[in-house]
Amino acid sequence: MAAQFRQSAQQKASSSSSEQQVARPGEVPCDVCTGTKLKGLKSCLVCLASYCETHLEPHLTASRLKRHQLINSVEKLEGRMCTKHDKLLELFCKTDQTCVCLLCTVLDHKRHDVVPLKEEYEDKKAELGKTEQLIQERRLKIQEIKRSVELSKEDADREIAGGVQVFTALKESVERSQAELIDTIREKQRKTEKQADGFIQELEQEISKLKKRSSELEQLSRTEDIHLLQSLPSLNAAPPTKDWTEVSVRPPSYEGTVVRAVNQLEETLSKQMKKLFEAELKRVQQYAVAVTLDPDTANPWLILSDDGKQVKHGEVFTTRFRLKGRESVNRKGQITLNPQEGYWTICLRNENEYKAAAGPAVRLSLKSQPETVGVFVDYEEGLVSFYEADAAALIYSFTGCFFTEKLYPFFCPYPNTGGKTPPL
Structure with missing residues (x-):
């Protein structure tokens, strides 16, 4: 009977061990197991040891061992105990930035900022x-x-x-x-x-x-x-001779030859430039936005259309200026139009007098009156360009601009004096 009991106990222990997990690298092993180390389930803060399921049983059944404090298995239990009071380090002193036990807070860390270790x-x-x-x-x-x-x-x-x-x-x-x-x-x-x-x-x-x-x-x-x-x-009659009096060799005229060649080259270059501008225009048109004029910022002399797309001075809808301005510019009283004052401006005066208000003004020579004017702004590059959209031609570019604020389109219409003006 004793032999049978011993064999049964060994089989039970063997079966229990096979069901439990073997401690893998990085996991806490059982401190009691000999040979193959099983994974520790709990650690005892009194015994300072970790136990697998089999070797943990005495702590769960024996009355004396039941009083021991068990925690989830951890390594280096000695490092979790206060070396001075032999108590568990379960608090953290923020004042001294160190782990402490309950007795430490009463004796050595009194009135210090102490919080639970888990919270810290x-x-x-x-x-x-x-x-x-x-x-x-x-x-x-x-x-x-x-x-x-x-x-x-x-x-x-x-x-x-x-x-x-x-x-x-x-x-x-x-x-x-x-x-x-x-x-x-x-x-x-x-x-x-x-x-x-x-x-x-x-x-x-x-x-x-x-x-x-x-x-x-x-x-x-x-x-x-x-x-x-x-x-x-x-004798034979005298041979006939030609009257050479008026005969001469005139050097060919080369006048205008170079000019015509240059003009032809200019036409070729103009066609190439137009292709380039058309490509450039397509590139900048992807940034096109619909502009709606703000009636709250309009001069009292101006009348805006209901859709905010047109503005009139008197009885004729017109736009004489195409500008970009920064947010903080002065728009009241006498205004000086130049980049130094925060205005990047293209102006139309009289019938066909175009200028870029670059301070001083730059007179612009346009082959035809623009029907639609596009404004392209590259904030990072400091560039403001005005394009003749229909002709795919550059009117003028302000370069080397320095922007620090928001930019807004700004329109300044004047009474129409008979010349056509670009639409909004």
């Missing part, structure tokens, strides 16, 4: 979590900046490739125009040389015939007078 742990854990979040945010920002640099490089490479293509085409156009100019001039010179060679050949032929007759006449002149007179009728 949660606070520090949250703080570490915030730090990790800040680190992660900055790593993402680094990735964002790197991506921006990559996109910028792609844009730069694309812009360089486009620029090289355009300038290569312009260079080829200039070289082609130069070659055509040289060919035109040389062709004129060849025609002149050909005409001169024809005249010289004809003159040399006449000289040859005249020299032959002169030789014959010279021989007859040596005979007696009667023989000379008798021989003259038998």
Whole structure:
């Protein structure tokens, strides 16, 4: 019977051990197990040991051991005990930034700022979590900046490739125009040389015939007078000659040749420039916004349309100025229109007098009156450009601008004096 009981107990222990988990790396092992260490389920703060399910049973059944304090299994239990009072370190002194036991708060840390250890742990854990979040945010920002640099490089490479293509085409156009100019001039010179060679050949032929007759006449002149007179009728008639008095070789006129070539080149360049502006205009049009005029900021002399898209002075709807202005500019009384005062302005005076109020004003030469004017602002680059939208042409650009505030469109209409004005 004893042998059977011993065998049954061993089988039960073996079965129980197989059901329990073996301690893995990083997990707290049972301090009692010999050989294969099982995972510790609880740690005793009195015994300063960790126990698996089997070896924990005495602490759950024996009356003396039941009084021991059990916690979830932890490593290095000695480090969790107060070395001075041999009590559990379950509090945290914020004043001294150290872990303390309950007796410490009464004796050595009296009137100190003491909180439960778990509370301080949660606070520090949250703080570490915030730090990790800040680190992660900055790593993402680094990735964002790197991506921006990559996109910028792609844009730069694309812009360089486009620029090289355009300038290569312009260079080829200039070289082609130069070659055509040289060919035109040389062709004129060849025609002149050909005409001169024809005249010289004809003159040399006449000289040859005249020299032959002169030789014959010279021989007859040596005979007696009667023989000379008798021989003259038998001579050939004098060869016909051309009247060269009015014949001359005039050098070709090259006047206007270079000018015409340059004008033709200018037309080619203008077509190329128009294509570039059309592409540029398409690029900036993606930032187009609908502008609605604010009646609260309108001058009392001005009347706005119901939809806020038109403004009139008197009886005629008109817009004489297209401007951009910063938020804090003065809009009352006498206004000085220049970038120094916060205005980037294109003005129309009289019928066809356009100016850029760049301080001093720059007179603009436009081929035609613009029907629709577009304003493009690049805040970061400090650029304000005015475009003639229909003709896909640049009117004027303010460069090197420095912006520190919000920018607003600003319109200043004047009474119409008869000339057409661009619509809003």
